[in-house]
Amino acid sequence: MPVLLFRLFLLxxxxxxxxxxxxxxxxxxxxxVLLMAPTSLxxxxxxxxxxxxxxxxxxxxxxxxxxxxxxxxYGLTxxxxxxxxEExxxxxxxxxxxxxxxxTTLVALGLGALAAQFPSLGTPEGTILKLWLPRALLVNALLxxxxxxxxxxxxxxxxxxxxxxxx
Numbered sequence: 001m002p003v004l005l006f007r008l009f010l011l012x013x014x015x016x017x018x019x020x021x022x023x024x025x026x027x028x029x030x031x032x033v034l035l036m037a038p039t040s041l042x043x044x045x046x047x048x049x050x051x052x053x054x055x056x057x058x059x060x061x062x063x064x065x066x067x068x069x070x071x072x073x074y075g076l077t078x079x080x081x082x083x084x085x086e087e088x089x090x091x092x093x094x095x096x097x098x099x100x101x102x103x104t105t106l107v108a109l110g111l112g113a114l115a116a117q118f119p120s121l122g123t124p125e126g127t128i129l130k131l132w133l134p135r136a137l138l139v140n141a142l143l144x145x146x147x148x149x150x151x152x153x154x155x156x157x158x159x160x161x162x163x164x165x166x167x
Contacts, residue, residue: 004039004154004155005047005051005054008035008154009058011035011150011154012054013062016031016058016059016062016063017062019031020062020063028132028135029136029140029143030104030136030140032051032052032055032056032058032059032074033077033100033103033104033140034100034140034144034147035055035147035150036048036051036052036055036074036077036081036103037081037099037100037103037147038147038148039051039078039151040052040078040082040084040099041081041095041096042085042155043082044086045078045082045085046082048078048081048082048085049076049079050075050078051078052071052074052077052078052079053071053078054071055074055078056071056072056074056075057070059074069114070111073111073114074107076110077107077110078103080106081103084099084102085099093145093148096147097144100140100144100147101137101140101141104136104137105137108132108133
């Protein structure tokens with residue numbers, strides 16, 4: 001489990017570095033949520049919470065937001081998605097899509113509420129709900145399948161049914 005989380009952190013770090021080099025007008029996927037959703041659904045609540053905290057810290061350090069605030073919001077989102085993942089059978093693609101879209105919405109709502117209530121905290125502008133959320137939902141929905149496949153490769157599983165694959 002720690003090796004898997006470390007690999008995901010490195011992958012998220014590389015992805016966030018790449019995203020920071022892209023033009024600002026490009027739609028940006030929420031890489032933390034995309035990788036946190038399979039982690040939370042499969043590895044349960046604590047792994048999702050820790051990955052959310054680490055991903056939020058990375059996003060804050062590499063972006064313009066407050067690392068502590070982002071770590072808190074992403075950590076809570078990972079915890080909630082982990083609780084959702086404890087509810088039954090191995091999650092299918094629909095559950096991953098639901099987790100990614102609800103995770104993206106929760107993060108956007110949390111950041112929007114914080115920006116409205118406490119503008120001095122360094123969170124993104126309150127217009128995040130209008131400008132960022134629709135594009136992030138669309139891009140994240142399109143990237144769910146590749147993110148899920150990547151997680152399965154890193155975890156050494158295929159389709160979350162316990163069969164091992166060679167890395």
